[in-house]
Amino acid sequence: MRKKISIWLLAIPFIYACSGNQQQSKKSEKGEEQRQRFLSPPLIRSIYTADPSAHVFDGKIYIYPSHDIDAGTPENDNGEHFAMRDYHVLSMNDINGQVTDHGVALDVKDIPWAKQQLWAPDAAYKNGTYYLYFPAKDKNDIFRIGAATSTNPMGPFKALKEPIEGSYSMDPAVFIDDDENAYMYFGGIWGGQLQRWETDSYEANGSLTDLKQDDAPAISCRVAKLKANMIEFDGPVEKVLLVDSAGKPILGGDHNRRFFEGAWMHKYKGRYYFTYSTGDTHFLAYAIGNSPIGPFTYAGHFMKPVQGWTTHHSIIETEGKWYIFYHDTELSGKTHLRNVKVTELTHNPDGTLKMIDPFKIDSLSN
Template structure:
């Protein structure tokens, strides 16, 4: 069995590598995410400096949106007969299931030049996938998205400065006729990354668009997969981090809709090394989409007995709380929370205590002058679950205390600094 990735039910979803452009699908009762894979430029890379460098695709799956399994590389640039094996341009992908097969769509720079879209076929959502010998004829562009309609018809959407749509033949590897430009979309600013789906008879075309300086997510709606589409609103505002791109998908799983997207959490200074995220998405009664508010907390439920990464907080007191990397030279190691003021606090939502049998609370922390942390349930002045003394010292240590008032089921946590002595916290857990 493949190991689980370094993930903590929070954003970003994947910690041990850079990921971007996530297409999420539900296959075989699980959520499968097909992202692109940013890497640092290797010595043999000869492309544009400080640009996107991508050589292959991984696929990740989860049943609980907390634990993500990396199924490894499923397609690489050197395994695609028609693709330039040294272009490092395996950009945003897609995967759909039809007639017993999984079809994985991906863009790459062809040996003959320019971006083409290829197809790889597999019997399982995690592969193995076999790339076809040639790209889809008549399609020049990037960012494939495929909508399979209720009648079984399939439509390919993609972008190249504009957004195009073409009906796919039943073999899912050729188009019928010529691609059509989708009109009535923004005409100024970069437009790319379409993701299309149908819900309650409404066809949604969602896409990144640069209205100002960086991309935000917008959408348009229609009564037909071919349009005409009408602009309907913004799904996600420009990233506060300043990440230039955003690319996404929307999926329903166990009665909840989710937006998968990316930001630059693991590489704040370089937005070509990105990290995928997920947050809940909601539709209004009339079918319009409520704007998504991005979170660090993410969507996965956290078991109380596992390391609770409070730096991926739901809220903080503001003053007296700061988050930074544990190791600036290795962002993949995660973050720490620094408390510097008395009564400063962090709230972390949705911790599952199960039957409430935990007897001990543990905190990985360090405090030069020593200090005390208080953990409460549900609200700032809620029941005290534990008070942990952190011994003086410059090194990380695991401090523990007897837990009390342990609740059952799912509850929010408040972690609060008791005194004024600064304390750094890596994680909290209950045993």
């Protein structure tokens, strides 16, 4: 979501770096003229939105994105130019339906403990209450994860007076299993500060990245079981074990496979799919396990780089099909002003995920 624009410019082909309102023409290997276009249109154009967490509540699709604004903050590796201040809730009656923006559901000024930067949220429902989970920097500029509640999926949400005890970093994602047990996955390195919590206490002078730990197990996402009240951790925060096919931990130097940010969990045919962003290599990757807390065995990439620095996703099932919600920069061409999208997600017969290319190519030849 955040950082290292210079790396992005070097790493992503020029077709991804162009303005979102342009289309690229090129020659195929057979000499045919081709045009590359975006796979899916933005769901909403009236505001900039990113990090879409989608859920189906009572047969209707609700999307809980972050709300990008141009705050005029210079870009830096801590992602301070992502200066989001509030959350809007979007809804759709069905996957092809009109998108409704229900306005501000929660504002940073109404969160007692928060100072700034309302980054990627998530939502859940249990026992008549809707929960909005969100990261924000506290008064000491340390990311914590808060919770807010409402009796309406559209909000408005009322924030708790304090962040969730024991929480830190960013990108909360809550998964409720078939047995009604709920789990929160969270964390992101670099600007998300996860690397500063490797000793289970905050190290203010911690390294900005994990790039100097190439031969050690990569910094990992965190998972914690939630109590029945959905606003407290039920036990210790654990590190998600992400391993290769031989059962060995993914290493910090393996930037094509290591966890960076943006975790999500979905369950398919009894197996748990832990999906996440690789960050500076710009892929969405997945790993599969037999338990919601892992370990998870790396299985591959399932989405190629979007236009923009990276992507952040969610996955839902509705009307018998699976869909991925994600973002890119089609509308603005600017890394910090994004727009949310949706496209179908396919589980192959062997349980793997079909690769998604966020662009499509049309032949222009006669």
